[in-house]
Amino acid sequence: DVKVTQSSRYLVKRTGEKVFLECVQDMDHENMFWYRQDPGLGLRLIYFSYDVKMKEKGDIPEGYSVSREKKERFSLILESASTNQTSMYLCASSLPGGLYQPQHFGDGTRLSIL
């Protein structure tokens, strides 16, 4: 069965810290995504990657960066965390084929920045 694993379910960090959110998928998927989920706003795409070492900005990339050194792992980095980055972060992966391929989601990381 498809499995997307996010390293932490809950994370508490302080303002100004550099924060790493890790995501691993075991399905050999080419595409990986990072979303942010906030109440009343749905999901907003931060970054996505369609291959190793490739990345594309989504709708809200400011304050974030990503790394994809291996196919199965996609990391989201908050360079200097701020309180407005407190949110639920969701990772997803899919096969190539654009929208024809469903996205498979991890269970999310609820991040609090104090």
Next chain:
Amino acid sequence: AQSVTQPDIHITVSEGASLELRCNYSYGATPYLFWYVQSPGQGLQLLLKYFSGDTLVQGIKGFEAEFKRSQSSFNLRKPSVHWSDAAEYFCAVGDSNYQLIWGAGTKLIIKP
């Protein structure tokens, strides 16, 4: 610009009753439409999708959705809900960059 509207933030339905969750989209071309479900504490799971063809699509867990171009709608339905259907439901439309534009979600509450 493309957008998705889910007018209902919360919906409460009695167990065994029928369900309809509304979704309206704004998109210039033929849309690719999706419904996902997020159970408490979990990620999202695809319920069903519409790309073309028959406007009534069947999904998992007994859900179906109907695409109505004239109304720019893609409403999700289920004839009889179960307590396990309590979750948040998201409608999404695929944009020209092959990304998903998401609605804000509708939280479904089931009354016993």
